[in-house]
Amino acid sequence: MGSMEASTAPENGAAAGGGGGAACNGAGAASNGGGGGVERRLRSSTASQAWAAHLPLEVGTRVMCRWRDQKLHPVKVIERRKGASSSSPADYEYYVHYTEFNRRLDEWVKLEQLDLDTVETDVDGRWKIRLATSLKMTRHQKRKIDETHVEQGHEELDAASLREHEEFTKVKNIAKIELGRYEIDTWYFSPFPPEYNDCPKLFFCEFCLNFMKRKEQLQRHMRKCDLKHPPGDEIYRSGTLSMFEVTFYSNKALAQWQVDGKKNKVYGQNLCYLAKLFLDHKTLYYDVDLFLFYVLCECDDRGCHMVGYFSKVKFAMLLFSIIYELMMLLHEKHSEESYNLACILTLPPYQRKGYGKFLIAFSYELSKKEGKVGTPERPLSDLGLLSYRGYWTRVLLEILKKHKSNISIKELSDMTAIKADDILSTLQSLDLIQYRKGQHVICADPKVLDRHLKAAGRGGLEVDVSKLIWTPYKEQG
Numbered sequence: 001m002g003s004m005e006a007s008t009a010p011e012n013g014a015a016a017g018g019g020g021g022a023a024c025n026g027a028g029a030a031s032n033g034g035g036g037g038v039e040r041r042l043r044s045s046t047a048s049q050a051w052a053a054h055l056p057l058e059v060g061t062r063v064m065c066r067w068r069d070q071k072l073h074p075v076k077v078i079e080r081r082k083g084a085s086s087s088s089p090a091d092y093e094y095y096v097h098y099t100e101f102n103r104r105l106d107e108w109v110k111l112e113q114l115d116l117d118t119v120e121t122d123v124d125g126r127w128k129i130r131l132a133t134s135l136k137m138t139r140h141q142k143r144k145i146d147e148t149h150v151e152q153g154h155e156e157l158d159a160a161s162l163r164e165h166e167e168f169t170k171v172k173n174i175a176k177i178e179l180g181r182y183e184i185d186t187w188y189f190s191p192f193p194p195e196y197n198d199c200p201k202l203f204f205c206e207f208c209l210n211f212m213k214r215k216e217q218l219q220r221h222m223r224k225c226d227l228k229h230p231p232g233d234e235i236y237r238s239g240t241l242s243m244f245e246v247t248f249y250s251n252k253a254l255a256q257w258q259v260d261g262k263k264n265k266v267y268g269q270n271l272c273y274l275a276k277l278f279l280d281h282k283t284l285y286y287d288v289d290l291f292l293f294y295v296l297c298e299c300d301d302r303g304c305h306m307v308g309y310f311s312k313v314k315f316a317m318l319l320f321s322i323i324y325e326l327m328m329l330l331h332e333k334h335s336e337e338s339y340n341l342a343c344i345l346t347l348p349p350y351q352r353k354g355y356g357k358f359l360i361a362f363s364y365e366l367s368k369k370e371g372k373v374g375t376p377e378r379p380l381s382d383l384g385l386l387s388y389r390g391y392w393t394r395v396l397l398e399i400l401k402k403h404k405s406n407i408s409i410k411e412l413s414d415m416t417a418i419k420a421d422d423i424l425s426t427l428q429s430l431d432l433i434q435y436r437k438g439q440h441v442i443c444a445d446p447k448v449l450d451r452h453l454k455a456a457g458r459g460g461l462e463v464d465v466s467k468l469i470w471t472p473y474k475e476q477g
Contacts (some may be wrong), residue, residue: 007075008241008267013154015202017071021212024052025432034266054082054434055090055092055111056089056092056094057077057080057092057094057114058077059077059078059079059080059118059432060076060077060118061076061077062074062075062076062077062119063075063077063115063116063118063387064114064115064118065096065098065109065113065114065115066113066114066115066193066386067098069242072115072118073098073099073100073101073383074098074099074100074151075096075097075098075099075109075114076096076097076099077094077095077096078095078096078097078106078171079094079095079170079171080092080093080094080095080168081093086226090111091111092111093109093110093111093115094108094109094110094111094114094214095107095108095109095170095171096108103187103188103280104187104188104278104280104381105187106170106172108172108175111281122383153400159214169188169280170189171189172186172187173186173189173192173196173198174186174190174192174196174199174201174202174277175189175200175201176200176201176202177201177202177203177204177211177277178201178202178203178204178215178218179204179206179274179306179347180206180305180306182347182349183201184347184348184349186277187277187278187280188276188277188278188280189276190273190274190276190277191200191273192211192273193274196211196213198468203215203217203218203224204218204270204274205221205225206269206303206305206306207225207227207228207229207230207275207303208225208227208231208266208267208304209267209270209271210266210270211226211273211274220320227303228299228302228303228304229242229244229297229299229303229304230244230246230267230293230295230304231232231246231264232244232245232246232247232264232268232293233245235289235294235468235469235470236362236463236467236468236469236470237299237467238464239469240298240299241296241297241298241299241358241461242293242296242297242298242299243294243295243297243362244295244297244304244305245292245293245294245470246264246267246268246271246292246293246294246295247264247290247291247292247293248264248265248267248268248269248290248291248292248293260447266419268293268328271293271295271309274351275309275343275345278345278347278348279343279345279381289476290313291311291312291342292311292312292313293309293310293311294309294310294311294312294359294362294363294366295307295308295309296308296355296358296359296362298350303402306347307346307347307355308344308345308346308350308355308359308363309343309344310341310342310343310344310345310360310363311341311342311343311344311358312339312340312341312342313339313342313377314361328461330381334420336373337361338367338373338375338419339368339374339375339376339377340363340364340374340375340376340417341363341374341376341377342359342376342377343377344356344359344360344363344376344384344387346359353461354458354459354460354461355460355461356387356460357391357459357460357461358460358461358462360387360388360391360460361391361460361462361463362463363376364416364417364418364474365463365465365468366470367417368417369468369470371470372417373417373418373419374417374418374419375389375418375419375421375422381384385454388422389426390456390457391428391451391459391460392418392422392423392426392428393426393453393456394453394456394459395416395418396412396416396418396423396426396427397449397452397453397456398453399412399415400442400444400449401415401444401446401449401450401453403444407442408425408443409423409427409440426441427442428444430452431451432443432444434446440441443445
């Protein structure tokens with residue numbers, strides 16, 4: 001499953017009524033230099049005008065596009081559509097992928113944002129591109145771009161499945177959503193029912209997560225909606241932060257055990273639709289009996305407002321011990337993996353505030369309550385992997401700093417509920433593991449630990465374990 005947290009660039013949350021990143025207008029300057037066997041096209045404004053006879057651009061064209069930072073970046077045309085006001089070739093809009101960045105920044109652009117002087121073609125008709133300008137960036141700008149550059153998370157897909165996934169999800173079908181007081185630019189495709197496809201904006205009830213096409217519909221809904229928090233049990237409250245556990249039963253479980261889960265089921269489905277807008281490779285449905293959603297909220301006098309969530313998958317309802325044991329045998333592999341988290345998401349307006357790290361820490365506190373180690377389900381998204389590495393680094397190094405005597409990976413795992421493989425890979429990435437006489441030895445020089453802790457950055461919000469009121473499902477059964 002996918003996971004997501006921590007920083008992203010650029011920031012996508014904006015107060016309702018305001019936009020995210022504004023589209024840029026204006027064509028870029030022509031590039032210089034030869035093509036080395038490539039037939040150079042459109043070197044002058046006259047050539048650009050000549051190119052207009054070949055519009056619209058074909059899908060697959062590579063060209064430079066002016067992005068929100070006012071600089072030209074290489075893009076690939078993924079899709080095209082006729083303009084709303086005219087069918088002239090010059091009025092087409094193009095859905096482009098910035099090849100330097102993550103797919104979350106793909107967007108529709110107008111022709112004037114493309115620098116036609118950078119379109120090149122070789123004698124075989126294959127599209128080439130020459131950078132129109134050398135980009136000189138500050139360290140801060142480079143860090144922001146690097147955060148969007150990693151393309152990971154589909155390691156579980158074979159080549160054919162990956163092509164099918166990319167083809168099906170290549171174009172975002174929803175551009176923006178309104179959730180509470182925020183208007184948010186979306187990142188990825190989400191398989192909403194067909195009647196909602198191509199809506200420029202969807203309006204979500206921030207409490208039940210029902211979604212509508214128009215603001216007026218949302219306003220009517222809010223007058224009737226009696227929810228002021230997620231439809232589950234509050235298992236944590238500390239200050240203004242609250243965590244709710246929401247159970248989401250499959251159709252099979254509802255039928256087999258006559259569970260009254262209709263309200264939770266609708267909420268769970270809506271949460272999946274919402275989350276998929278910000279997670280590239282999240283699978284919406286499983287052939288399992290029970291999801292558990294842990295929804296983090298900020299609370300005020302108007303209610304509990306969703307900040308983010310993580311989910312877990314249960315392969316059997318634990319109300320029936322015999323069925324439970326049989327299901328554990330059937331799903332032995334998953335039981336051995338000890339996944340304590342399937343998906344994780346912090347909504348864009350609430351990122352960079354430590355909430356994602358809080359959610360990760362909370363998942364491990366639940367594992368400690370269950371008396372077992374945990375690990376996130378793979379694959380992790382790019383931002384999720386960064387968040388977990390940061391969490392593992394801080395937790396492990398803080399223990400090593402305080403621990404004066406030798407300590408084993410098994411002991412670290414017992415203390416933290418972090419899986420031994422995750423501990424080993426984290427310490428190896430920090431060069432804190434040596435292999436001596438047939439076993440791994442942890443090297444914990446205090447100066448080295450301090451340097452790594454400083455590089456890991458600040459931790460997230462602390463989980464006050466004394467405020468966690470939760471009983472593992474097995475104990476409940």
